[in-house]
Amino acid sequence: MEDQTEPTFETLTVSEGEEPFGSASEAGDVVSPIHLASTFALPGLDTEMRLEDVDPAAGEFVYGRLSNPTRHTLETRIAALEGGGHGAAFASGTAAIFTTLLARLSPGDHVVAFEDLYAGTRRMLDDVFRSRLGVDVTYVDATDTENVAAALREETAVVWMESPTNPRLALCDIAGIADLLADRDVLFGVDNTFASPYFQRPLELGADVVAHSTTKYLNGHSDAIAGAIVTDDDALAEEIRFLQQVGVGAVSGPFDSYLVLRGTKTLAARMERHEANATAVAEFLDDRPEVSDVYYPGLPSHPDHELAREQMSGFGGILSFELDGTIADAKRFVEALTEFTLAVSVGGVESLIELPAAMTHEPLSPAEREALGISDTLIRVSVGIEGIDDLIGDLRGGFDAMNRRATTPSADR
Template identity: 50%
Template sequence: MTLDSARGFASLAVHAGQDPDAATGAVIPPVHFSTTYAQDGIGGLRQGYEYGRSGNPTRTALQLQLAAIEGGAHAFSFASGLAAEDTLLRAALEPGDEVLLGDDVYGGTHRLLSRVLGPWGVRLRVVDMSDPDAVRAAVAARPPRLLWVETPSNPLLRITDISGLARIGHDAGALVVVDNTFATPALQQPLSLGADVVVHSTTKYLGGHSDVVGGALVLNDDALAERIAFLQYAVGAVSGPLDAWLTTRGIKTLAVRMQRHSENGAAIAAFLEGNERVARVYYPGLESHPGRELAARQMSGFGGIVSVALESGEAARRFAESTRLFTLAESLGGVESLVNYPDAMTHASVRGTEAAVPVEIVRLSVGIEDAADLLADIEQALAR
């Protein structure tokens, strides 16, 4: 079946890379567990497959699906989001190159750049990516090789103008990378807004069920894609066949899940903003959010992540440990609701750095449960 790339997002999510099995007609393609493939004579590869690290039909299907939903020409699936980031950075950078990074990003990204690639000669600067003037000044002072953008950011949900930063970066000869994990392609399409590469932790919303770890890169540049493909093969941090299949299954329901995540997130953000025990709510769908207008322009929904500032670090810890339906756990983007205390959990590695998260912040990953039950849980946790 040839899929029309002009079809709607939900159709692409369900059908891209998912042709019925040629041998049996099975509507769901089989999971290919084989690590090696018979050759028709030396070098006579069937459809290009020879060894599981270099290629696997189930991973190929996922990569076709990822490219379709992000509107890219090339997609690569990895064993984790950080494996995807590491591969991209090594494909794009050389010792002495510099990355300009947002000051509100996933702690693992900052750790990878500062503590893993830093000793190999990659330099790092941080800036508030939601402030175009600050970015412009930082780029003018010393042009970086790469601009790394998270929008919405993790965990303070700042909104960055992707088109504007793409122009700033490209004028300086920089590669512009957008981590689209929070928004997903169901709500935001960074490549169409001028970004060069999209990064995902597919562990989160794309998988969507907290049962598979993975990462992805999507891009249009043929030369960069060739370098990434070589490193994917040569280093080998690829997604396994079952992981790829589970991610594919998750993506098929992404459109409807993101609609429910967004509806529940908006309801919880509105409730929290009106609560006297809450100092501040971070959610781009609120009128009070400074990036709301921009978010409404470049996103089709506001997502399911809500961060909240309590009156103190002690109050934030008590709240995070008092929920019942929200599970205290790291990660995000699953169908179940999670509560996270970033300072001691997901962002503990950036304590004491310019990317440190304030101790009074709690991050909520709002799931798809009944909104009334989630609101009741938050209300009792605040009371405690």
């Protein structure tokens, strides 16, 4: 067998950062313990000690907001999975994104963002950064890099992207945008929540920082709210760490850190299964007469299918589709399902279904939704890892219920 110097991604998911006799454990635990202490005993009074010199990697801890062994292990793991030198774990994906943007933005700055962003991030940009902090924001259709180029200004300090996006699964050319920004002092951030580092690594494509709602695939079991960022940029990492620990303080707690760390161990196996099931569901939906469009990067009909093949190593487990009917049809369809749970969020082992216009993207105005192509009958699906026959059977039952009720004259009364 050849000598392997670099561990594979799968090996990193299982063991990176967890050393049975390392800084986080003295007992030899093969999994990182949950360290609940809010404060840590110091060996003596060191009048020379400066808090910024305390090094968690060397097993030095002072106070739980600054650092914590369980959180530190998670930060080390996620940094390795995204291929960056610095990781920071937060109380939510929202906190991770907010802290990262705050690290770079000042009043008078300008942000260029993908128009099809997660609605919460759009609201943060509009209602916090624009309205309260004097930062201007331009949303563009970033499926065409030319639109990003056209929106750049002298004051542009951040370009913020997601790929694939929520809920239309649109892609932007991450390497193309990185090239565009190469000679500018602009922070290029990519929210990699939908793809996960198993299928896409934005830092390798030229992004400066990657953000995650680890609530989703990295945890994978719908039982923690958490977030993370990874960067290779030392100065940016220092600023983010200052805000994470001192300026904002929205850190990931020990128990959530433990859950996300545990989730990462099965990431590769889960993502493979999510993708296989999502592909089968996308193909099934594509053949249904009640469905006018299916948005899944793995379908050759997806407008960015070729780009997806280039910049991702798989297509993920989330898709959306356009029901050719009314909102009443959509309601009948989703309410008839038993394997797919009607719920917001994505990335857990269980299949979830939702109507963005009525649920996740309800905070956007009808005009904004229309501009983004989010119709009242667009349905988003996070395909879980259940048996595919059960999932397809459930969807078939949903269409049957919708068609039965639709042809019953009294059904809509």
